[in-house]
Amino acid sequence: MNYSKQRTIAEECTLEGVGVHSGENASLTMKPSEVGGISFRRVDMDGSPEIPANLESVVGTDHGTSLGSGSATVLTVEHVMAALGVAGIDHVILELSGCELPILDGSFRSYLDAISEAGIVELDAPAEVVRVQKTLAVNVPTGASYVATPSENLRISATIDFEHPDIGRQFGSFDISEEVFRREIAPARTFGFHEDAEELRARGLAQGASLDNTIVLDANGVINDGLRFGDEFLRHKVGDLIGDLALIGGRLEGHIVSERPSHEGNIALARKLND
Ligand SMILES: [Zn+2]
Missing domain, CATH: 3.30.230.20 (lpxc deacetylase, domain 1)
Known part of the structure; x- marks a missing residue:
């Protein structure tokens, strides 16, 4: 970046x-x-x-x-x-x-x-640069929380925590460059839980979801043929966060530490960083 x-x-x-x-x-x-x-x-x-x-x-x-x-x-x-x-x-x-x-x-x-x-x-x-000037925090009521601190480059640290035993608690920290993203983040796929599928479909979501485009977990584990990374779930969430923060425009410089990132929280963080 x-x-x-x-x-x-x-x-x-x-x-x-x-x-x-x-x-x-x-x-x-x-x-x-x-x-x-x-x-x-x-x-x-x-x-x-x-x-x-x-x-x-x-x-x-x-x-x-x-x-x-x-x-x-x-x-x-x-x-x-x-x-x-x-x-x-x-x-x-x-x-x-x-x-x-x-x-x-x-x-x-x-x-x-x-x-x-x-x-x-x-x-x-x-290029326009958006620098994190001072430490700031964002929490959203649905559970996502973030701290952003000054850093010369974009670094993303994230923790996710799911009850499903195949996910559990996963943590990772990445210095984001195009090459690091290509190698460490880009292959990570989106995921969902089989037990949620019916409710999502009833709400008009996940109509196009399949094992060809989503990691699906049921009570026995991952239904697909294996994972691309042991912590593919975490890596995908890091990628989603990068995508949401890209809506700020320009090159973001800072260290983002996120706990249970969600799109709602990512956008709230992006808005605060953009202030
Ligand atoms: Zn995604």
Whole structure:
């Protein structure tokens, strides 16, 4: 994340697939842009309404971060935002042909690979830096808590705590660079509990969830064929946090220590850091 100049992608690239919550297919085309920040366009809607990828656009944090502007919304933006954030992309147009980003394999990897394959163009303008100036804390009533302290680079420490014996309490700390993210975080997939599936589906969520894009746990353990990391759950939560913090824009410098991070808490932290 220590790229000092603003950046965009060199060529456009496209990914497509089902949305984990909506169950609807959509195609995402990323297009280079030298100005304007990161912005979604709902190209399936009349007039292709634009939704800036920033904190003001956040309209939902229930099992994913959603952005909206007027009647246009985009669901589950955190994985592409994490990939753009660690790649230091400041300006890009994200044309989406549906309401939700493709979940792909449930991890961040395909987004990061697509950006790398598209190539990077460094612009003349210096990147904006958002520095944690003094120690601050954020707690949300649903249980997530955070402390942010000054640091020269972005470091993320996180603890998660789930009753399920295959997860339990997991802790990790990562100095976030594109390379560290690619190796340590990007492959980590999203996860859910089989016992919650019915309730989520009744609420209109997880309509596109499957073992191809989600680690599913039941009383006997992980249903999928194995994990990519022993602490894949923790690593995915770290990636989600990076994606939510990317909505601040610019290069974040600080050490974020988080306990049970959630999208709701991540966005509350991002708003406080942005003050
Ligand atoms: Zn996620």
